[in-house]
Amino acid sequence: MTATVTATDERAPVGAVTRHWGTASTVRSIDLTGIAHGNILDQHTDDDPFTAVPLSAALVDVDALGRAFVADMNALSERGSQAGTSGRRVDDVELEAQIWLGGYEKPMFATGSDYLGWCFLEVVSPQEADAGTIAVFDPRAGSAMTAMPGLPWGRQLTIAPVAGSLTVVPGWLTCSIVPVEKGEAIAVVVAKSIT
Template identity: 75%
Template sequence: MTVTNERPAGAVTRHWGTASTIRQIDLAGIARDNILGRHDTPGPFATVPLADVVADIEALRQAFVADMNALSARAAQGGTRGRHVTDVDMEAQIWRGGYERPMFAVPNDYIGWCFIEVVPPQEADAGTVAVFDPRAGSAMTAMPGLPWGRQLTVTPAAGSLAVVPGWLTCSIVPVEKGEAIVVVVATSIS
């Protein structure tokens, strides 16, 4: 699922049973231009200095913190209560054809992705972030009437910012040849 409408920071949407945020942010003044042209990295995965990708690190940091704290505040409405987020660790990554990441979760309360620059794929699902609610316990099969087992996908598009609870199971669908994605990955610090 991709949401392309502009939402204010901290606007929580229940895309499926577990609260998450997915929104478009304006990258003007935040992201640097032509990152892929300046970083012709070999191989399917590379980390690059955050300052090479993000011009206004504090603005992006605050966007992540706002969305993470909005999810934390959702406990009264059925969300997953987390600690108040005071900061985030951010890492700039470049994903190219052949990169994939099998199922993982993080020990942090929240994880988020902000897509900075994207060379789109031919196949719609290539390079997407797939998020699963692991509580079904077996084959990730959707159960009628329940949120468990349903997959949420975040399609890379420049300006897309997504935040989910860290206990959810995530994976990166294989990036196809010719596709390139510059993404900032953030994990919460409480």
């Protein structure tokens, strides 16, 4: 059994610094047994900081991981506009397996998809806690993208690279990937919703 953590904008007392934004996201741990190949990073010999690899090189059961993403995207979709989601049913996902090595980073980006997700398959942990994390920001007007005590804007959701972690966020949010440090290696599958 896996636990799902959903970050939402719960109404907090005035002056409390507890809110992220009125937008739902999910983060949960899944069992990768039978889904992902073991020792994916050992099979990767390229030194490029970023490499897209065939799904068959990373996954044993592509459909099982796709179903997990679709389930989480539809769970968010059911929350509707009050939780910052499109409310549209997701029928399928586009998956891409990627290898991130030291030096890889991705500045601010967004997607045209209703939902975006990541599943970390294998991670050689960094020494710096934030290296290789995904930072998700609220791009709405008024957000300075820096923490402002007492205000909901500027709070970022950070997703640490932990093997078996699956995260889904609405696609309209702005994301970035904190630079992967030397010696760190990450195998991840990125999912974009298809409606």
